[in-house]
Amino acid sequence: MQPADRSEGMTMDLDFTAEERAFRAEVRSFLRDHLPAAVRHKVLNGICLEREDYLAWQRVLHARGWGGPSWPVAFGGTGWGPVRQYLFDDACAEAGAPRLVPFGLKMVAPVLMAFGSAAQQQRFLPPILAGEAWWCQGYSEPGAGSDLAALRTRAVRDGEHYVVNGQKTWTTFAHYADWMFCLVRTDPAAKPQRGISFLLIDMSSPGIRVRPIRTLDGAHEVNEVWLEGVRVPVANLVGEENRGWTYAKFLLGHERSNIAGIGIARRELARLKRIARSETGDGRPLLEAPLFAARVARVEIELMALEITNLRVLSAEAEQRAPGVEASILKIRGSEIQQEIFALMTEALGLQALPYDREAMAAGYAGDCPLPVHARTPTSQYLNMRKLSIYGGSNEIQRNIIARSMLGL
Numbered sequence: 001m002q003p004a005d006r007s008e009g010m011t012m013d014l015d016f017t018a019e020e021r022a023f024r025a026e027v028r029s030f031l032r033d034h035l036p037a038a039v040r041h042k043v044l045n046g047i048c049l050e051r052e053d054y055l056a057w058q059r060v061l062h063a064r065g066w067g068g069p070s071w072p073v074a075f076g077g078t079g080w081g082p083v084r085q086y087l088f089d090d091a092c093a094e095a096g097a098p099r100l101v102p103f104g105l106k107m108v109a110p111v112l113m114a115f116g117s118a119a120q121q122q123r124f125l126p127p128i129l130a131g132e133a134w135w136c137q138g139y140s141e142p143g144a145g146s147d148l149a150a151l152r153t154r155a156v157r158d159g160e161h162y163v164v165n166g167q168k169t170w171t172t173f174a175h176y177a178d179w180m181f182c183l184v185r186t187d188p189a190a191k192p193q194r195g196i197s198f199l200l201i202d203m204s205s206p207g208i209r210v211r212p213i214r215t216l217d218g219a220h221e222v223n224e225v226w227l228e229g230v231r232v233p234v235a236n237l238v239g240e241e242n243r244g245w246t247y248a249k250f251l252l253g254h255e256r257s258n259i260a261g262i263g264i265a266r267r268e269l270a271r272l273k274r275i276a277r278s279e280t281g282d283g284r285p286l287l288e289a290p291l292f293a294a295r296v297a298r299v300e301i302e303l304m305a306l307e308i309t310n311l312r313v314l315s316a317e318a319e320q321r322a323p324g325v326e327a328s329i330l331k332i333r334g335s336e337i338q339q340e341i342f343a344l345m346t347e348a349l350g351l352q353a354l355p356y357d358r359e360a361m362a363a364g365y366a367g368d369c370p371l372p373v374h375a376r377t378p379t380s381q382y383l384n385m386r387k388l389s390i391y392g393g394s395n396e397i398q399r400n401i402i403a404r405s406m407l408g409l
C-alpha cells in the first residue's frame with residue numbers, strides 16, 4: 001500500500017502499489033500452475049479435505065519458498081509484510097487453495113520464535129515449514145473456554161519429566177496431529193494466570209487418548225483429548241515454568257490475524273450468486289427476485305465495508321501501528337458475514353438443501369444423486385459455520401473487548 005499522505009489530514013491510502021499488484025499477479029499465476037485440480041475442486045465445492053491434502057499443499061508452497069508467509073526470513077519464511085500476506089491469502093482463497101493449517105504455522109511457531117530455546121526452534125520449526133508435522137492446540141477444557149485461566153490439566157515435575165493428567169476439549173484435528181502445544185497447571189497454589197506452563201506434547205506418547213466429537217454437520221474436526229500419566233520431557237517446556245499465560249496471550253494475538261476471512265467470504269459470495277442464478281423462483285432466476293437480490297446485495301455491501309476496515313488495519317500495521325480493537329470488529333463482522341452467506345445459500349436451494357448426508361459422501365458414496373453438484377454441501381457448511389462465532393474468542397467476548405476499550409464501558 002502507498003505510504004499515508006497526511007498533508008490533507010489523510011491517515012491511510014487503500015490503493016495497492018504497482019509492486020503489490022505485480023506480486024498478486026505472480027501469486028495468481030503460481031496458483032494456476034501448481035494448485036492440484038482435485039484439491040481445488042474440493043475447496044470450491046465445500047468437500048472436506050484430508051490431512052494429506054493440507055500437508056501436500058504446504059510442501060508445494062515450501063518448494064516455492066512460500067511455506068511461511070508470515071515468518072521472518074531468519075527462520076526460513078518469506079519476510080512478507082502484512083499487505084503481501086493479505087494479498088497472498090486473498091489470491092489463495094480466490095483460487096480455491098486449502099487454507100494454511102494455522103496451528104503450527106501461525107500459532108506455535110511465533111511462540112517458539114519469541115520464547116523457545118534454540119534447540120526447540122531447530123527441532124520444531126523446519127518440519128512445520130516443510131509440511132511434515134501437524135500440530136494441535138490444547139487450550140480449552142470442560143469448564144475452561146472463555147475463562148481459559150480456569151484450566152485444570154495438571155503437570156507435576158518428576159525428575160527430567162512432567163507427568164500430565166487432565167482433559168482437553170474441542171481440540172481441532174487432534175486426530176491428525178503429531179504434536180500438541182498445551183497449557184497445563186504447574187502451580188495450583190498461585191493465582192490462576194500465574195501457575196500455568198506451556199508444554200509441547202508428542203501425540204504418540206503413552207497415556208493420550210483422542211476421542212472424536214461430531215459437530216452439527218456430522219463432520220469429525222474436533223476432539224476430546226484425555227491425558228493420563230503422560231510423561232513429557234522437561235526439555236519440551238517453552239520458556240519458563242509458570243509463565244505460560246504470557247505465551248498463551250501472545251499466541252492469541254497471532255490467532256486473530258487475518259481473522260476476517262475476506263477472501264473466503266468473497267469466494268463464497270460468488271458461489272452464492274452462481275447458485276441464485278441457476279435456481280428459480282416464480283419462473284425467474286432467484287438472483288433477479290427483488291427480495292432475495294436485496295439480501296444478497298446487503299451482504300455484499302457489508303463485505304465491501306469490512307474489506308475497507310481490514311485494509312485500514314493493514315495500512316496501520318504497515319506503518320507499525322498495532323491494530324488494537326479493530327481485530328475484534330473484524331472477527332465479529334467476518335464471522336457473521338460468512339454465516340449469512342451460507343444461510344442464503346441454503347435458502348436459495350430450498351428443499352434441495354435438505355437431503356445432504358455428509359457421512360455417505362465421506363464414505364465415498366458415488367451413486368445416483370438427484371442434486372446438482374452445487375446443492376450437495378451448502379447445508380453442511382451452513383451448520384459447520386456456526387463455529388465461527390464461537391472459536392478464536394467468542395463474539396460475545398469480542399463485544400466485551402470493544403465495550404471496554406472503545407466505549408469505555
Ligand SMILES: Cc1cc2nc3c(=O)[nH]c(=O)nc-3n(C[C@H](O)[C@H](O)[C@H](O)COP(=O)(O)OP(=O)(O)OC[C@H]3O[C@@H](n4cnc5c(N)ncnc54)[C@H](O)[C@@H]3O)c2cc1C
Pocket residue numbers: 136137138139140143144145146147169170171172173222387390391392393394395396397400
Ligand atoms: C469448532 C471449534 C473448534 C475449536 N478448536 C479449538 C482448538 O483447536 N483448541 C482449543 O483449545 N479450543 C478450541 N475450541 C474451543 C473454543 O476456543 C471455545 O469453545 C471458546 O473459547 C468458548 O469456550 P466454551 O466453549 O467453553 O464456552 P463458554 O466459555 O462456556 O461460553 C458459553 C457462552 O457464554 C458466552 N460467554 C462466556 N463468557 C462470557 C462473558 N464474560 N460475557 C459474555 N458472554 C460470555 C460465550 O460467548 C458463549 O456464547 C474450538 C471450539 C469450536 C466450536
